[in-house]
Amino acid sequence: MPLIAFHSPVPPRRSLPGTLLRTAGVWMLLWLMxxxxxxxxxxxxxxxxxxxxxxxxxxxxxxxxxxxxxxxxxxxxxxxxxxxxxxxxxxxxxxxxxxxxxxxxxxxxxxxxxxxxxxxxxxxxxxxxxxxxxxxxxxxxxxxxxxxxxxxxxxxxxxxxxxxxxxxxxxxxxERSASPLSAAFWTAAGAQAGSDAERLLAFIGSIGARPAGGYTARVVAVLGSALLIALLVLWPVRRWLHERGMRHAARNTTGAARLQRSVFAAWLLVTETALPVIALVVLAAALKRSGLVTDAGVPLLDAVRNTLGAAAYVVAAGYALLLVRVPAWRLLRLDTAAATIVRPLPWLFAAVLVTTALVMRVTTGAGLSVATVTAVEALLAVANVGALALGLMIVGRARAAQRSAAGAASESLRSVLVGIGLVFGWVGVVGMFIAALAGYLAFAIRISQWIVWGAAVTATLYLLMALVDDLCRGVLSGKARWGQSARARFGVPDRTLDQLGVVLSAVLRVVLIVFAFGALFVPFGTGFTSFFDLFKMFGEGVQIGGATLSVQAFARAVLVFFVVWALLRGVAHWLANSYLPTTSLEPDARSSVVTIVGYLGLAVAVVWALAALGIGMEKLAILISALSVGIGFGLQAITQNFVSGLILLVERPVRIGDWVRLGDQEGDIRRINVRSTEIQIGDRSTLIVPNSELITKTVQNMTKANPLGRVQLKFSVSLDEDLDAARGLLRETLLAQPGVRETPAPSVFVDAIDNGRVMFNCFAYVSGPREAYGIRSELLLGVIRRFREAGVGLGVPNQQVRVRLEKDDHDDEGQAAPAPR
Structure with missing residues (x-):
């Protein structure tokens, strides 16, 4: 009977404070424990x-x-x-x-x-x-x-x-030997050729042996199964995994996502390295188990296995970065022609690695004479220098093909850096060749190995940095599924997620660079341990006073800060969304309470983090007292604005949403921050006013305590008009206008008599100051319309026009000056 999974049509809702409190509570409990x-x-x-x-x-x-x-x-x-x-x-x-x-x-x-x-x-x-x-x-x-x-x-x-x-x-x-250019160098090697050939043949004979019981069915089964497994891993399995990945890439060749591209390259690197290594391990184990390799040959067999595995990694890294057949998924910024030219380069480096390691292992294991070993080292040095020169030529051809495809006008910084690298590469190759001819054979061989190793480390670093960057920016993004979930559950803005992804990517890439820099010293025998001894001081910490500042202490302080901050953010969220709406506080008062709680939470988190860092309250008090002088002088304005902001939040002379007038500017208060207040003025722009300006200067609050709006109109009519009729028309217009309140009732007064005209001063009240301007405009239009219909003439202020004549240079010629415009 099949199992049927029932899913609720409505997903469970989890509130932000509950999630934050649970998470922070668990971390705090662990820390306290x-x-x-x-x-x-x-x-x-x-x-x-x-x-x-x-x-x-x-x-x-x-x-x-x-x-x-x-x-x-x-x-x-x-x-x-x-x-x-x-x-x-x-x-x-x-x-x-x-x-x-x-x-x-x-x-x-x-x-x-x-x-x-x-x-x-x-x-x-x-x-x-x-x-x-x-x-x-x-x-x-x-x-x-x-x-x-x-x-x-x-x-x-x-x-x-x-x-x-x-x-x-x-x-x-x-170490220096005789120069390979001298005849004595090769004469000494030739003198030992016969005995060294016998030693080499004896060494080869000592490596292999017949099984103790002969080629029994068990031995044949072990060898046959190992060979079959190796063949299956190297061909069908590898081909199937390769084709599966290629089909997935082919379905997304246009506009491939960055994360998919880097993950695909990492998948190729892992599979193309792991499968050959598995085949080598199986074959080596079968040879040991069957008794075909003697105890003297086990070190050589292990060296062959390890060297071929390293070569497989070098080839896989080059293949994952180049991807000649799938250009849209290529990590390196190369066109197909340049990538095709560079494709033999990983195989060349792998050949240098395998040849050098195995030849040196055989000469050491066979116990050849010093003259023969030196001659072999000379041949290896020259061969390695020639391989590296060939590699530089391949890179130069690829760069020329890339430049010709892109055009000379589009020369990029990357191409310039590649050119500079080629110059230094040729200088290094020439120097290695001269060192080999001068007798410094070990130096030439070791440096060539280090160059191959450095190329492998650089390729790995490039791939991992691309993977980390794409992973952080792909997952921590508002467009990703995880980012959308974080925005829906916790209200995290997309911009914050993007910033977090960029910062996390930068930190992880710096860590990768540090590890890669340590890996570069491995061929010289130092390893990671000696390199990271340089950072011992950071791990042990620095003693400052009675506190020890170390990486561990800093990490603990950061953890405590975020735990406490998350807890208090949860409390603030609970206040804003659960508790305060049940009180009689107004929305602006609720916002003030939440803001103050946020400030207190930040201060508590900082103090608690300093305590976790080892800085107690007594030391913090000394630090604050020492900084008080600098704060009093250097940060006086910032401190004054911060204190003024707290006064605004506590006393609330102005509130969010109030209409205020400050000097010749007026607008609505949109936000009260720590240092300043944002006011939106009439043209929809934002006026940022320091908080101290709202405390120390005169501010007219147009909407404090829900005041009524007052509309004032002034008119003048001639003494010859019917004044009672004019007054009645004004009163009727005020009462008929929608929005004018009946209580207090509109009033019309005779304000003055001037130059044969009577001045009327009218007052009406509306529900708020914001409605006064629009209703005043409607009243003016209504009064003008009614007076025209009644035949009552409205007066205008007396105007005086002054005309001044000015003379110019043409007055002497009897020409009149132009009239002023």
Missing amino acids: TVAVPGQAQDGQPKLVEAQAELARQVDELEAIRGQAATVADGGQRLDLQRRAAAVAAAARTIADGLAAEQAVLQQRLDELGPVVDGMPEAADVRQQRQRLAADQAKVDSAVKRARLLALDANQSRESLAAAQVQAVSQELA
């Missing part, structure tokens, strides 16, 4: 006996590392010893931290017993308990000191191993 009770021992901390046993094991491990470090000569073995020493240091720090908690518990118990009072006898059981706690505390203190000393010794051993590795690499790079 870890830092609020430092004196309580945690259940997972090692006990004293277990810690001492583990400490003894780590001491033995460190002694073994030091013993091996004295005789080791291989760079890979040194790196392994460095990792083991780092593990010892980490274990010692863990033991010290765990015992420190036990130490705090013992000290707390001793504090509960109180100090010993001289001259006052102490109970026997209390004295015994005090002695036992003191003895336990002494043992714990000793173990803590030993653990910290062990961590210090392990770090010093790791640093000495790293220094020895750097010194060994430096000596290798500075």
